[in-house]
Amino acid sequence: MMSSKEARSLKMLHLTTGRVGCLLSKQVVVALTSSGARMSSHGHHEVSDSVDMSQPMYWDRLDTPLPDRPWKDVLDSTDKSLKQKEKGPWTALSKEEKIALYRLKFNHTYPEMKRPSHEWKTVIGGMFIVFGITGLVVLWQCHYVYPPQPHTFGEEWQAKQVQRMLDMQINPIEGFSAQWDYKNKQWK
């Protein structure tokens, strides 16, 4: 027995697959119905990935405790009899029955909603992989892309440059030459 939701989605399917061909749409229709029957305890599932936003939705949110729809809205006979018992005094319910009633209406408890995930490991790992790839790219670039260093970077030139700067007394008070001990000809 199809719910009105399935009937509606079937109608829509007929409209969209009109051109595809009668046989194909029939196969898809069969798939819809059978998967609908399989998932009857969670009758809200759609075959396609998109959610029907025109229907009341279920959600597990810490900041919005009561969703528009119960988790299980297709109840079998045991569920229905439990719901009947719920109309009486709750002191008559056992702990298991109370838990069952909660699970009918809600999917995750608050601790389950707040459970930690291992996502951070993926994130950090991904970051390091990207850094590594970037590092390889930089190495390749240093080797193959950069032109040769100017001759002024060489050891000998640099030494002569430092000596020249000291001779000129560059920044003799607080800077470069201030660090040079002219008497003992060494760095302070």
Next chain:
Amino acid sequence: MQASTETVFLYPPTPLSARCYSHAKVETDEEFDARWVTYFSKPDIDAWELKKGMNTLIGYDLVPEPKILDSALRACRRLNDLASAIRILEAVKDKSGPHKDIYPYLIQELQPTLTELGISTPEDLGMDIL
């Protein structure tokens, strides 16, 4: 010729009562509580109103007073909805955040109601752990 001295104020020195603050009346805590208790005390409250009320209340930057929660739990009873009653308790525990002493206080204050209506806390049902 008399020199007229006009003092020109650079800004009007306004008395407190005329400052540019909103003139809206601020609701006191007692008024807030009373309003919400009344909301949930509606005898023929429906499921939508309960959901809307609770979701709005949890959206505020506060943990509801026990008397508001008592009213909400009784509304759950009128709607034959035990699951939502337990959910409300979970929600206020979460609302307390790092202040671990609020929830035990709430349960202590609500214990008579919980016993009367037969509402088990999530701890009683073992649902407070994963």
